[in-house]
Amino acid sequence: MDISFKNVSYTYQPNTPFEHRAIHGLSFKISSGSFVAIVGHTGSGKSTLIQHLNGLLRPTIGQVTIGGFQLSSEKKLKQMKELRRRVGVVFQYPEHQLFEETVAKDIAFGPSNFGVDSEEISRRTLEAIKAVGLPEPLLERSPFDLSGGQMRRVAIAGVLAMNPEVLVLDEPTAGLDPRGQTEVMDMFYQLHQQKQLTTILVTHSMEDALHYADHVIILDHGTKYMEGKPEEVFVKKKELNKVQLDVPEVIQFLFKVEKKFGVRLTYHGQGLNEIANELHSIIKGADSIE
């Protein structure tokens, strides 16, 4: 589903002493099937933004369009339930929301709320547990007996079982061990491609944004600060530093190589082995540069 924000502002507790404008004059477009990273320091408005994507918040000013659904301050969306079925949100630490007796029941909770029949639910539960890389026998266990990483996957499976078209991920790897982080991100990327989802990733990790996204939106104080292709946005060190962000580590390192050896290496998504080869030829051939 195509998504667009047109001049969107959101104010918490308007006309009270606690009034707080979290996003302001925000406009952007996300085309169907893309993988977009939303990046910004703590308090830049990321969480407020994503709560508009499934109608948890309605804009105070402006208009949000998600496929055929429109959100604005003027009128309540009648098909809110339908919107929420099609936009799946994985919130921060989603495992805190597990509550059922068994993993299977927890995964089934979402679809059964949307009136999916029980045969279809079992089919989807099975599919979802496989998609998150957990063994089938786990379905009959209590989610609370699982490890942190497994609980996270069960919670994600619950979102996948709704068959969403848009997947919104709010810091999905926070608190996971390094291997878990890679596995979970690779899993989302695979799902994104297989199911042709529109994926929106909110992250503090410039590395993940660079690695997985094809478009990056950078927020600062509730407004859009920059947007573009990751390899174009993430080289702008000065601009990023100004909003408390930094360039990804690989690009930082390439900058330092340029400073020391006087040779520019540009990052274009190449792997570490390729970078190693490029470095090798620099140290071999540097004589000619001096």
Place this chain on the structure above:
Amino acid sequence: MRESFIEFRNVSFRYGEEQPWVLKDVSFVIYPDEWVAIIGHNGSGKSTIAKLINGLLFPQEGEIFVDGVHVNQDSIWDVRKNVGMVFQNPDNQFVGTTVRDDVAFGLENRGIPRQEMIDRINTSLTAVAMNDYFLHEPHRLSGGQKQRVAIASILAISPKVVILDEATAMLDPKGKLEIMRTITEVQDKLDLALVTITHDLNEITLADRVIVMNEGQVWLEATPREVFTKKEELRRIGLDTPFISKLADELISIGLVFNNHPLSHEELLEELWTYHSKM
């Protein structure tokens, strides 16, 4: 021989009789001025270790000593005077309405006289570079600033060890950097042991020593450099190596030889430079 500050002697722990062992026969020591990073996959027992050190939990088997005191029901209040803890979510640890009040809280609980309290608040907020924020509301600070105030509150009670349990996990990159800079400085200046429990690979490279946990057991105790030479084994137990270490491995695989396995950008650049001048 150096006197140990924290000592685990054959410690085993589980949350209930029917439950699996979270820690199995764990023994290690931490010295008074050391920075030790404890790492391990989710569920490897890292956070349980932190809770055992200050008596939030007690082991079923084995013994734990902090500054020579056996940690048990009777000694926990003495032990906790020496052990400060900073947790993951800064919002969960604030009590005061201003930064100053928040730091004062721990001191009031200990009945510290007013003048000394003022001095300690000044010193500890200066140590974390938050002395310009005395009257700010903690909730309005950035993530990194909040954690710095949390660290100041701990420093004010002058503990002998500070434990940071995933204290940077929820912070943005700038916040992470602030905290790392703060604790490096604090550890340099004050006479203090530091235990950081973390998944952040770059954070680990700063520690003096690393304890790697795997399935409730100590898998390895070594310097960060030694730990990160074991990339295959680390991956097998749910961990990984930092970017620089990975890049160095790629360079090694195409024939480069390093004197020291590089851990920081500067070290790798230096090694490359040495190569370059030899060519």
